[in-house]
Amino acid sequence: MQITISDDGGSIAKVGLVGRLDIAGAEVVALPLATLAGGKTSVIVDMSGVTFVASIGLRHLVLATRALSRRGGKLVLLNPIDLVRDVLETSGLTELMPIVATESEAYALLG
Numbered sequence: 001m002q003i004t005i006s007d008d009g010g011s012i013a014k015v016g017l018v019g020r021l022d023i024a025g026a027e028v029v030a031l032p033l034a035t036l037a038g039g040k041t042s043v044i045v046d047m048s049g050v051t052f053v054a055s056i057g058l059r060h061l062v063l064a065t066r067a068l069s070r071r072g073g074k075l076v077l078l079n080p081i082d083l084v085r086d087v088l089e090t091s092g093l094t095e096l097m098p099i100v101a102t103e104s105e106a107y108a109l110l111g
Contacts, residue, residue: 001018017047033060043068065097
């Protein structure tokens with residue numbers, strides 16, 4: 001799992017993920033996601049490069065979402081592939097983390 005973070009110093013950070021969000025991938029993203037969730041108002045997670053997501057990966061997304069929501073923020077998922085989208089929808093997580101197709105939609109949602 002590769003992670004990139006775009007942070008312009010504002011209240012919204014963008015995280016790009018590439019690879020498998022399995023046990024090994026979740027270890028890579030856990031600390032950066034937790035750190036951003038504790039310091040930003042909102043986080044956009046670009047999921048277009050994620051080819052697989054396991055329950056442990058979902059757990060870290062949920063933990064970040066809850067941390068953000070406690071402070072009035074949101075986590076938005078950007079453009080997951082169909083397989084990953086299906087997992088997110090089946091697990092009911094799209095109620096917590098909205099999915100958008102474009103970065104402009106994400107920023108509009110975070111307003």
